[in-house]
Amino acid sequence: MRAPTPREYLRPVPRIWSPNINRLTLPIAALMILVAAPAAGQRSGPFPGSPLDRATIRIGERVEELFASGEYERAFFIYRNELAPVGDKYAQYMVGFMYETGTWVDEDPVLASAWYRLAAERGYPEFEQVRDLLLNSFTAVDQARSDQLYLQLRSEYSDVVILMRLIEQDFDAMTARTGSRISGGTGPVTIVDPRVGSSVSGDEYFRRLRSRIEARLQFMAQQVGDMSIATQADDVDLEELNARITRFVETIDDRIVVVDVEP
Numbered sequence: 001m002r003a004p005t006p007r008e009y010l011r012p013v014p015r016i017w018s019p020n021i022n023r024l025t026l027p028i029a030a031l032m033i034l035v036a037a038p039a040a041g042q043r044s045g046p047f048p049g050s051p052l053d054r055a056t057i058r059i060g061e062r063v064e065e066l067f068a069s070g071e072y073e074r075a076f077f078i079y080r081n082e083l084a085p086v087g088d089k090y091a092q093y094m095v096g097f098m099y100e101t102g103t104w105v106d107e108d109p110v111l112a113s114a115w116y117r118l119a120a121e122r123g124y125p126e127f128e129q130v131r132d133l134l135l136n137s138f139t140a141v142d143q144a145r146s147d148q149l150y151l152q153l154r155s156e157y158s159d160v161v162i163l164m165r166l167i168e169q170d171f172d173a174m175t176a177r178t179g180s181r182i183s184g185g186t187g188p189v190t191i192v193d194p195r196v197g198s199s200v201s202g203d204e205y206f207r208r209l210r211s212r213i214e215a216r217l218q219f220m221a222q223q224v225g226d227m228s229i230a231t232q233a234d235d236v237d238l239e240e241l242n243a244r245i246t247r248f249v250e251t252i253d254d255r256i257v258v259v260d261v262e263p
Contacts, residue, residue: 048216049086049087059082060090075094075098079091087162089121093119096115096119110146113131114153117254118153118154147252159219159223161245164220218231
């Protein structure tokens, strides 16, 4: 293990949480930007994953403290096993950062690049630039290994894979209560919403489930670039949607190849 001595453009910086839109802002040093790029939001709008609750925010704050104090083993565990799997893009970036700099883990720039590619899938320009700088330094052999590792990570932790799991969970919750896939509410029955711990009517609970499913379907359609994907809960064929998502994450569509042209 050695203390991190990252290049300037890879310097880890504190995240700024914004619970209202469930994303973070990552102010990377200006030296990482080779060509000025506008600050852009997510390519498909805010990620409609699991709600950003206080516990998640505390974990994020705690892991930053652990990393800053040199407790790299614990920080890596939280980034890799608690935050990255739920779609935390900063955590995915930091796993890559720790692999590139050999911070607690064995140094592996190719594996780092796969994590950077995962972190960049929402279009954050900071992550895209870090990804591209590293990818464009590789040989063809390293590029191929990066592709393979990225596809493995994408099959587990891509946004659309995470959302697919959440959609299936919401459908299961509706079916368990109503006995049908997506029937209406339960009238005056009171239900405790597990997300917030408060009691709501059956009608309101199922309205929230339906709204959440449809927000996730819309995000997925935009990410996949296939607007034929059904975005209304009543129209969804889960088996067919799962097949589309599987095909999507088995493709490589993020690599920028730099070609030197002689004068």
